Amino acid sequence: MKPDSNSVVDPGAGPAAPVAPRLAEHIEALVAAMTLEEKLGQLTLGTAEGAVTGPYLPEDYLAEIRAGRLGNLLNLWGAEAVRAAQRVAVEETRLGIPLIIGFDVLHGHRTVFPIPLAEACACDPALWEATARMAAAEAAADGVAMTFAPMLDIGRDPRWGRIAEGPGEDPWLACRFAEAKVRGFQGSDLAAAGTLAATAKHFAAYGAVTAGRDYASVDISERTLAEVYLPPFRAAIEAGAAGVMPAFVDLAGLPMTANAALLRDRLRGEWGFAGVIVSDYGAVAELVVHGVAADPVEAAVLALKAGIDLDMMGRTYLRGLPAALERGLVAMDEIDAALRRVLALKARLGLFDDPCRGAGPSAGGEAGAARALAREAA
Template identity: 55%
Template sequence: EARAAGLHWTFGPMLDIARDARWGRIVEGAGEDPYLGAAMAAAQVRGFQGDDPADPERVLACAKHFAGYGAAEGGRDYDPVDLSEAQLRNVHLPPFHAAVKAGVETFMSAYMDLNNVPAGSNRWLMRDVLRDEWGFEGFVVSDAFAVGNLVIQGFARDGRDAARRALQAGLNMDMASNVYLDNLADLVEDGSLSVAEIDAMVRPILAVKVRMGLFDNPYVDEGLLETVAAEPENRQAARWAAHRSMVLLKNDDGLLPLSKAQQNIAVIGPLADSMEATEGSWMVFGHKPAAVTVLEGIRAKLPGTNIAYAPGPDINRQVPHPFGEFNTSERKPLQTPEEADAAFRTAVDTAKAADLVIMVLGEKADMSGEFASRGSLDLPGRQEELLQTVCAMGKPVVLVLLNGRPLSINWAAEHVPAILEAWEPGTEGGHAVADILFGDVNPGGKLPVTFPRSGGHAPLYYARTLTHLPEDSPRYRSRYWDSPTTPLYPFGFGLSYTTFEFANLQLSAPQISVGESLTVRVDVTNTGEIAGDEVAQLYIHQKWGSDSRPRRELKGFERVTLQPGETKTVTFVLGPDELTYWSTSAGQWLQDAAAFDLWVGGDSTATLHADFEVTA
């Protein structure tokens, strides 16, 4: 669709590893884990670019934001990042390296300071690692206005200094600030830069354009977009992707799937009929009417059912208007307190008249994304108050979440019988939600991020290193006195309408040598009554070594579809790539001779366990 609209280049995929749920741009990436992030990076690059950059149905990918942007202090967008080389290489760089291996043609540098040097002027990143180590042959573009921002960040004296330092660090293209345009010719004229340096920066840009065939055919058929956008398989692909992305967080007493014989359903919540929340944080100028909201999806699924709708109080934020007035976050009318109270009462009355209530709550689209960090992870506005009021009626309640980050839904996790995490599900999101709620699709998605219990618990992620005291110590251990440090929902978690069992864990050998591979097999059985998907996940822990290693690390996953009673054997291979890490002690990539724990299961708390050893 993008290529048909005349675009040749997309600013994605976003590959930043994000372990702080407060950071707004967590919505764009693959979550907290470098192994998962690398797998997603390679898949996205292949999806955007295909096998041939000149393919008229493909666009150039851009791996962003290079690098470490997801570790901004306090989860505040654009704030500085201070990371050791080991953290960079083991956690934040693997997705970018995977993108290079997959053939990505362009990179985008990050805005923030990385270890006191702005990433867009960081020679170590752009030359030493990206080009010299990884062999990247494409070009690097700055984020918008980032070259000019080098002055604001206190790194460059002025625009001339910013242009020279960014170019010499390896930045090929200046996006939007015009600092290159205004200064490079003068810098060559006075000898501060050579023509050879300019040529070296221009050459990769021209080479990418040649590989895309843009000099031969820069045009697009103007009538193509309507044809492509109307193709049913494209809408079906969007619906399929939404199905597989949604995560069932809770389903007490098998409330879901719902019966299609329901007579009176109330759909309640400020996001139930929001095209913006359905499309998500980065729809920008997307065609909003093309989006199917949750309310529309449910009504389309049950055309003969009485489906009442009430949004309740809105959750628009008040924002200052540049001319001294006040506006709302989406430039919509702002409710007065009296109007909000009336909307609350209407929603409650609507729920009272129904046999079943579907609550659609979460975050408005502009509450996630760029410059959209949050200190609190609670449901904004009066949504939780409305949820508690409806649940107190004693009716069956299903909660559908539309949001771009983990939310601290502690009360809902305890009291609401069924919860579906739908994220920002896209154009066909409403249909996809209805398909899952009413049993046409069995959910099988898993969480790519840990859900903390509050914003104060962030950053929280599963792959932490061990502390020096046992976790079961009665007093001296890593914890908070006033709340549990365990996650609300762990990384990799996700339920199904059926159940699964992992058994018969087998290793090809109890011991391998450094440089060899270990084969791991496990049987996965559908022990329920309907077909469903399970994601088998393999985790390891290196018990000792040159450096302390995380308590668990994802090193393999495979999604399998199983009929009732069916068993499939899933095979993983652990080789040097999975067992090597960047060692601070050694200052290099290293595979230790050490003992390992290994677990396989349906999430990061898997208990099916084995041991193996790597010898020198």
């Protein structure tokens, strides 16, 4: 059954499981109370600075959070830094909505496990799940709530530079890898300690780029798409993945970020996915560069109507959707549907009860056990 696009659902417990009534009522109260700018802020995902030298938030970012224009962050980690950011979001904003903190936890966090391509060679779902569970515990201890993983792109061209990040060339193996990683990252309860919301990426056929050139065009048959590149994503969704990230690429000329047939009709409609669809880095703004949108207004409309809930970087929703709404190019119901999905994910992560989800140095588990698991995986 196709889920109601306006319903409040649990994106981590099957395609259409309702959230707790208390949380659903809170979400509806927030939606009713929010200004347009606050709504679009919740659909915006910005980045912290200093990802290499150590994360920090410049004052202008903190000002954006206080104003309700920035509702989520990536590349912020460390319990102290996350607590500082969440304090601003919860205590210094009008509605006190916590941030989703996202990070690329691909093959470990504090402890480094083998790259996914190497790990897939073990053909050991229990091991795959265990390494994801350990990585989730370490990242959650650092205040991270969502990982942009697993990467499920089938790779059959060794010229493609990101082939090491996925599970290889076989769709069946990739499906088992997807299931194990989602179970490992998310556990049975997204609000439990040591869990992360998993984001299956990059939907779809990212690894089929022409001549292995990253971000290039993809031109494959519907049969190849259906039999080779889509199955791992369906497996991840059936395992309960909380999020999906579309690929940067275009498929036969249509950028995946604007591909309503795959995102809205197949992913949500046919497969029943009710979780959050998060764009890749700047991908909504890049619809202008692709030549399918004339300006940020058109780019925002295309992405929202295709099903994108979270605009990572670019801030195209903030810049484009107010004018689109005024011109009648989008309806408030469409914005609210995306907003409800984002707020539902925050609720299921337990962020409304504990914005930092128990983050702290003692929450990440015993380092010796992590090292032993890494040696076993290697």
